[in-house]
Amino acid sequence: MPTRILLESRPGAGKTTALRRLAALLPTDVATGFTTEEIRQSGARVGFALETLAGRREVLAHVDLPGPPRVGKYGVDLGVMERLALPSLRAAATEAATGRLVLIDELGRMELACTAFRHAVDALFAAEVDIVATVHLHRDPFTDALKRRADIEVVQLTPANRDVLPGELAARLQQSH
Numbered sequence: 001m002p003t004r005i006l007l008e009s010r011p012g013a014g015k016t017t018a019l020r021r022l023a024a025l026l027p028t029d030v031a032t033g034f035t036t037e038e039i040r041q042s043g044a045r046v047g048f049a050l051e052t053l054a055g056r057r058e059v060l061a062h063v064d065l066p067g068p069p070r071v072g073k074y075g076v077d078l079g080v081m082e083r084l085a086l087p088s089l090r091a092a093a094t095e096a097a098t099g100r101l102v103l104i105d106e107l108g109r110m111e112l113a114c115t116a117f118r119h120a121v122d123a124l125f126a127a128e129v130d131i132v133a134t135v136h137l138h139r140d141p142f143t144d145a146l147k148r149r150a151d152i153e154v155v156q157l158t159p160a161n162r163d164v165l166p167g168e169l170a171a172r173l174q175q176s177h
Contacts, residue, residue: 003130003176005169006107006147008137009157015134018157019105021166022132023053026101026173032088033103036060036111047074048110052084053103061110069113081114093123101173104133107143118142125149130173 007015016035023031031053039047039062047062058080059065065075092102102124111117124131125146134157135143147154157165 001151002128003132003173004125004149004152005132006143006152006154007132007134007157007165008147008154009134010137013157013159014162015157016105018162018166019103019132019134022169023103025166025170030173031101031103032092033105034085034088035103035105036108050080050084052088054088056084058084071109071113074110076110076113078114081111081117085111085114086116086120089117089120089124092129093120093127101130101132104131106134106136107146108134108136109140112140112142125152130176132169132173 007018009015016037020035023033023035034050034052037049037051038045039049039059047065048060049057050060051057059077060080061071061074061076063073063075065077067075069076069078089102089104092100104121107121121133121142135147146152155165
């Protein structure tokens, strides 16, 4: 049975850092997926970039983007999801990818604004692939349904475990491969 883990915490707790550390601890050919990162100007957050594990990077959301959609003060470029996130996620959901690991940062409001992304995530959770994804504590119908699934383990990321958790997850995932 595939490993399916949702790393859950409040914003700013270190979910992205933990997922990036996990990716760095794994052999480069094992994982696919993406991370997100804040874009800051003069100390203020003005947007978010999406970066694939293969190194492709684009601005996902920014205060200067018009949207739609808009999430808070940010306009979201759903084309970035189509160009960067979806190709690797769709490929990982195929039968030929059985045994692969998918890292997703994150299952958040900006990413979930993309209907095709939600469908790709559903397909991944139906496939025989290992998944580690980050998710906020806040309520959302899509992520709440995932959290209730019996085949998904929800792991709380805290200041107390955020430094050791990537190593523990890497050891666990490599053992299952």
